[in-house]
Structures are given as C-alpha cells and as structure tokens.
Amino acid sequence: xxxxxxxxxxxxxxxxxxxxxxxxxxxxxxxxxxxxxxxxxxxxxxxxxxxxxxxxxxxxxxxxxxxxxxxxxxxxxxxxxxxxxxxxxxxxxxxxxxxxxxxxxxxxxxx
Amino acid sequence: xxxxxxxxxxxxxxxxxxxxxxxxxxxxxxxxxxxxxxxxxxxxxxxxxxxxxxxxxxxxxxxxxxxxxxxxxxxxxxxxxxxxxxxxxxxxxxxxxxxxxxxxxxxxxxxxxx
Numbered sequence: 001x002x003x004x005x006x007x008x009x010x011x012x013x014x015x016x017x018x019x020x021x022x023x024x025x026x027x028x029x030x031x032x033x034x035x036x037x038x039x040x041x042x043x044x045x046x047x048x049x050x051x052x053x054x055x056x057x058x059x060x061x062x063x064x065x066x067x068x069x070x071x072x073x074x075x076x077x078x079x080x081x082x083x084x085x086x087x088x089x090x091x092x093x094x095x096x097x098x099x100x101x102x103x104x105x106x107x108x109x110x111x
Numbered sequence: 112x113x114x115x116x117x118x119x120x121x122x123x124x125x126x127x128x129x130x131x132x133x134x135x136x137x138x139x140x141x142x143x144x145x146x147x148x149x150x151x152x153x154x155x156x157x158x159x160x161x162x163x164x165x166x167x168x169x170x171x172x173x174x175x176x177x178x179x180x181x182x183x184x185x186x187x188x189x190x191x192x193x194x195x196x197x198x199x200x201x202x203x204x205x206x207x208x209x210x211x212x213x214x215x216x217x218x219x220x221x222x223x224x225x
Contacts, residue, residue: 043216044216098159098210103151104152
C-alpha cells in the first residue's frame with residue numbers, strides 16, 4: 001500500500017520568513033507529485049506539481065523533488081498570514097488517475 | 112471558486128441507510144474523481160469516472176458505487192452506511208484522466224452518520 005507521509009504540525013513561522021514543508025513517499029515508482037493548499041472548511045486547491053528531480057519555482061513557492069531519497073518539499077518565501085492553511089502533498093499512481101494524499105501539514109504564519 | 116458544484120452541502124443519516132451525493136463538473140471537463148476526507152486527514156481516492164465508465168478505484172468496499180451521466184455530472188452512492196463513513200466527500204473534475212490534468216475540487220458534502 002503506497003503511502004505519503006507528512007508531519008501534521010502545526011508549523012509556526014513569523015510573517016516574512018521561509019516556511020519549509022516536507023513530505024516522503026513510499027512508492028519508488030512514483031513519477032509526479034502535487035502540493036495542494038486547503039483552508040479550514042474549504043476544498044483543496046492546487047499550488048504546484050513537479051515531475052523532475054530538482055527545484056521548480058512559481059512566484060513565492062518552490063517545490064523540490066529528490067527521487068533517490070523519496071522526498072518532496074515545498075518552500076514558501078516571504079510567508080504571509082494568508083498562507084496559514086493545511087498543505088497537502090500527493091503523488092499519482094502509474095496510470096496517473098489516482099492521487100494518494102498525505103495527512104497534511106498545518107502552517108500558521110504569525111504577524 | 113471553481114465551477115464544480117456539489118449537493119447537498121450537509122447531510123445527516125442513520126447507520127444502515129443509503130445516501131446519494133451529486134457533483135456537477137466544470138464546463139469542458141469529462142472526468143470526475145471522488146475523494147473521502149475524514150476530519151484531520153488527507154483526502155482518500157474513492158474512484159474516478161471518465162466518459163460514463165469507472166476508470167480506477169481506491170481501496171473502498173463495493174457499497175461505494177458511482178455513476179457518470181452524459182453531461183459528465185456524477186453521483187456517489189453509499190449503501191449500508193457505517194459510522195466511519197462520516198466525512199467530507201469531495202468531487203474533483205478535470206479535462207482528462209491523467210493526474211497531469213489539474214483537478215478542480217468542489218466545495219464538498221459533509222456527511223454525518225449517527
């Protein structure tokens with residue numbers, strides 16, 4: 001049974017700091033990885049996806065993938081209170097039609 | 112806000128009953144995936160429908176079943192409800208079956224089984 005693991009948090013960072021969110025996955029064959037943000041009482045929304053080893057940047061967000069270590073991370077630069085949410089990591093199966101989510105990390109950005 | 116809608120918003124059922132949840136996909140999307148999210152956990156994949164056929168299923172028993180209609184809207188049916196079925200049920204629509212197509216989630220249906 002493939003698994004995606006995340007520290008549940010909460011991770012607390014001051015406004016303006018870099019928030020680092022981490023995720024490990026069990027299926028060495030996984031190829032694609034996704035970061036979703038979920039505000040309390042709302043549905044998940046996609047932030048970024050990454051397929052290749054290395055870094056992928058989009059605005060204040062950087063996703064990092066290390067397939068050898070089976071590790072994915074999300075860095076949020078210049079964290080804002082509006083970034084306070086639960087961040088979900090997910091990987092896709094080989095057919096690409098099923099996402100396996102981790103339990104999520106709750107991020108709190110304090111003004 | 113995505114163009115995905117779900118109904119009802121909230122639902123309370125008794126153990127052993129049956130429930131039907133509905134999802135209207137975003138315009139132009141032909142694929143609908145259903146997820147169960149228990150409180151404090153990440154979503155768990157139930158199944159996916161593409162062009163009215165089931166296209167993949169997660170680790171859920173057969174009492175969880177679904178349908179997709181020609182207009183790509185979808186239903187999730189759960190028979191013989193159990194207390195552990197209490198959760199937020201999310202549907203997500205996309206323009207293809209691969210995870211490379213972004214999945215847009217609806218607001219969810221909160222099911223409580225007593």
